[in-house]
Amino acid sequence: MTDPTPLIDVTEARLHYRVGSAVSAMMGRPAVVKAVDGVSFTLNRGESVGLLGESGCGKTSMGRLLVKLEQATGGSVRFDGEEIATLSGPALRRFRARSQMIFQNPFDAVNPRYSIAKSMAEPLANAGIPKAEWRERIIAALDLVRLSNPAQYLDRYPHQLSGGQLQRVVMARALILQPDFVVADEPVSMLDVSVRAGVLNVFRDVRDRLGLTAIYISHDLALVRYVCERTIVMYLGRVMEDGRTEDIVHRPLHPYSQALVAAVPVPNADQSHAPLPIGRGAPDPRNPPSGCVFRDRCPKAHARCAAESPKLHRVEGRGVACHLFDT
């Protein structure tokens, strides 16, 4: 039986950081970075969505909001019908067990002085699982991520494992409490190409077997395409496009998505290298342009783009935040 209500329901979520010196704040000029600025989407149970964008687009902030590693400064994030901002006590503990994050650098994600068994036991202890069950559950989790002969890893330390093995351990730890929802933040970007594929395959396989709902954060469209059927493209804290990954790869609608797709290097030395349909320069999160945040790099920007921030329009079965599609 599938439950028709979405597992995650995000409405106008905001995460604004105050930055800059205390002095400028006292002078009444506090600088604010709008890492996430009015993002809305829903995630159905068992759905995998890629959050795609360049550094500084807010994709990692968004991911951290969803697992409540950051507190939203506005809007709402609902998990299984409950607003997560107000969770506390046992309800918060339950939420923590049901939602997990897999971090980018596995060597930062585990304590180098802890054996693998000790690192893996931490979530079990936090969740109040009886000690007698620990060993069995740890081995089962390591087996789930296809580490062969899992018992051999228990007494090893992180430095004795390769990056690919350790990232599987980190994945196993995230899965050990059998969560419903996982946020994976660029989980293979620190790994060598020849082992990446193994970790990605395990991720896909485990997700399908456990029916996980997942967010996969990446700047790499080819990787997102390998893992997720749906992609949300972000730029300066906002959603630019939200739709089926294949549609975005083959027919991106938002001018920013078009530039992202065009930027992926194509392995064909003979093909002509047309200039990218995007202006030079980098987005400045402290000082985004008025109206549409992408307009200063957009080849199709017109007067309205400066005046008015575009809404997410429904076009060809997806959402596109661009005035060109306001019909």
Place this chain on the structure above:
Amino acid sequence: MTEPLLSVQNLSIAYRVGARDILAVSGASFDVPRGSIVGVVGESGCGKTTMARAVTRVIADNARISGGQMLFDGQDLAALSERAMNDLRWRDIAFVPQSAMNSLDPVYRVEYQLHEVLRGRGGLSKAAAQARAVELFEMVGIEASRLRDFPHQFSGGMRQRVAIALALALNPRLIVADEPVTALDVIVQRQILDQLRELQHKLGVSVILVTHDISVVAYICDRTVVMYAGQVVEDAQTGPLLTHPLHPYTMGLKNAFPDLQSAGSGILTPIAGAPPDLANPPTGCRFAARCPFAQDRCRQTPPVAQEPVPGHRVACHRADEAPALRALAARQETWGEMA
């Protein structure tokens, strides 16, 4: 065929670790033809950065060139005195590092750092240096007004452009770039690569581009050198290397890499295992332990580099069976279960 600009022959580089030498690069050979971009690819620890840095002779204190030659326009860089080598740096051979933030001094304006090279190294007058600095910034697509900025005022992509401008300052004949776009986002990465190619066309400079990213190599490099565990395993024009690889490692790398052109749900296949410990390299082929096609001879004797197709070199005992191996390598079960 003209003589290549750089011909690396049988190069070995040893790191002193404790009381013993570890060969980070052993017996590597490849050429950099004039006016071409040559990619050096491989996984971390394969020796690609060590080898590229050796060309500039800027290597770690505990490293030394323990054998071989690097013929730059006929002159052996490995045998040059430090002083003679120093004369070549910037003027003939320039370096672009992975993280430009580390190569730019944060307390000086970038203008000052350009002048340092132009006047100190190139002997230009102050006025000439200023004119050249403006020209260089235009060349790499930065407004000349930003010459007065400090490094922290530039974004990552801009800093990388500044590093390229610095490298181009004295019209070198060879640029060695170590992962020049790895830290950058796709769009900026693409813009920098296009810039590099454009400059290479316009100025005729040759480039050695070190990267772990096959898509970067495919996009921009004329030739590609594949390294594994300190050795060159394959070296060819990029097109044939990717479409008709002769070495099983190259075949495996291709399977492990997602791209946007493939039909979609194609399964990526990892190469099981890990590279060998260079302190204790295996007797035979270094890839044998991970190679699905390894035979007894592979584990016993190291393969000798051969050139079965003109301009395409490979070090594999079974190179003559490459077409059959390629067909097998394209199948996932060849590489075993998702290891």
